[in-house]
Amino acid sequence: AQSVTQPDIHITVSEGASLELRCNYSYGATPYLFWYVQSPGQGLQLLLKYFSGDTLVQGIKGFEAEFKRSQSSFNLRKPSVHWSDAAEYFCAVGAYNNNDMRFGAGTRLTVKP
């Protein structure tokens, strides 16, 4: 079955600084890849997705991610972080038909003023 690893449990960045959150997946074929964000006590909101085509995908709130097949990675980036970006970020992978999407353990982002 597919799986996801998010190596960083917690990241702290200063407001205005750039951000990169790492995600590595395991799946034998081309996966469906997603990044979600979760604020405390809330559900998950989709930031962006990839399933084919251009390997650099744009999402909401100024986020982007790049699919690198050779590295089995799908890292999330933002050029300038805002205080409102503080939240938990989850990378997820879906296999063919995407009927049981699997999530990583998440990366908690803290933004310093």
Place this chain on the structure above:
Amino acid sequence: DTGVSQDPRHKITKRGQNVTFRCDPISEHNRLYWYRQTLGQGPEFLTYFQNEAQLEKSRLLSDRFSAERPKGSFSTLEIQRTEQGDSAMYLCASSPQTARDGYTFGSGTRLTVV
């Protein structure tokens, strides 16, 4: 349509009691999913429905757990004889048949077993 709705938002129950949660998906979505999320972890897949048919169940879904989607619309998740280890956020999501655009999640039901 206001998205995926879950009820209740919070539930506190005594160990050994039964609880039932409800999920109303986006009306045009024929797929519905249940996930469980414990503190500091990502959501873990529990089960998946396509219309009224339950097509996949995780081994996490013990015999005490049962999920239904009787008319292919709303779904219920029941936990019998609750244990403290069942304390978690239970998330429901839905998607169209082509799920490559990801799932839409509800706000979840927070269960606390005391």
